[in-house]
Amino acid sequence: MKGRVEGADELLVNGAPYELDDDGAFTVTEAAGTADVDLVARDEAGNTTVQKVPIPVQHPGMRAVHMTAQAWAAPSLREPVLQLAEEGAIDAVQLDIKDEDGVIGYTSQVPLAVEIDANKGYYDARAALDQMHAAGIRVVGRIVVFRDPVLGEARGRTGTTNGWCRTPTATPIRVVTVSTRSRTSPIRRCAPTTSRSPRKRPRSGSTRSCTTTCGARTAPFPECISRA
Numbered sequence: 001m002k003g004r005v006e007g008a009d010e011l012l013v014n015g016a017p018y019e020l021d022d023d024g025a026f027t028v029t030e031a032a033g034t035a036d037v038d039l040v041a042r043d044e045a046g047n048t049t050v051q052k053v054p055i056p057v058q059h060p061g062m063r064a065v066h067m068t069a070q071a072w073a074a075p076s077l078r079e080p081v082l083q084l085a086e087e088g089a090i091d092a093v094q095l096d097i098k099d100e101d102g103v104i105g106y107t108s109q110v111p112l113a114v115e116i117d118a119n120k121g122y123y124d125a126r127a128a129l130d131q132m133h134a135a136g137i138r139v140v141g142r143i144v145v146f147r148d149p150v151l152g153e154a155r156g157r158t159g160t161t162n163g164w165c166r167t168p169t170a171t172p173i174r175v176v177t178v179s180t181r182s183r184t185s186p187i188r189r190c191a192p193t194t195s196r197s198p199r200k201r202p203r204s205g206s207t208r209s210c211t212t213t214c215g216a217r218t219a220p221f222p223e224c225i226s227r228a
Helices: 067-074 075-086 111-115 123-135 149-158
Strands: 003-005 008-013 016-018 025-027 036-042 048-054 064-069 092-098 138-143 175-179 184-192 207-213 224-227
Touching: 064 067, 064 075, 064 138, 067 075, 067 092, 123 138
Parallel strands: 064 092, 092 138
Antiparallel strands: 003 025, 008 016, 008 036, 036 048, 175 184, 175 207, 184 224
16 A cells, blocks of 8 residues: 655554655555555644555456355266366356255254254365365355255244244245146245135135245245245
């Protein structure tokens, strides 16, 4: 970072005195990852000017391949990706930590993951990171947070409502599956749960409704639609 002060006799950089050039210019070098620098300029009379200067960091960009936990665990899929990195075709790998099925690819020590048996242990997290870093590969961890069938199913078995689908007003959500005479609809609709049983809606043909736990999707809105 380069700058110049006018009319100041002293400059403090992050609280430490910094020697100015004859024309008041200065150049500051900070360690990588520094977010900002605190500057204090003071004149002979003791007047001070304080400024916090942010240090912008440009993202280096990346050329990445996405790999599921099972893909990384399979040498036939992992080795070609490592070969791409060696050839310079890619410089990053996005690896699934927790996928949209609610599965955690490594053996997590998070208590909830252990409780609901979400760990699959497809790969050793430490070994995977060390291997990719040694090859100069940037690692991006992928964590799916708004879809967790494993947690939903576990909460359904125990009857615990914490972690279930909810509306903005914290009303539990249920899934309504609609079947017709010709076929079963692939659409599941989440709607607020009420104390009454679901009513049949008049439709063309024979129609019936049933309910089940909305464990496959967490919805931040009253009605969500997902593929069954």
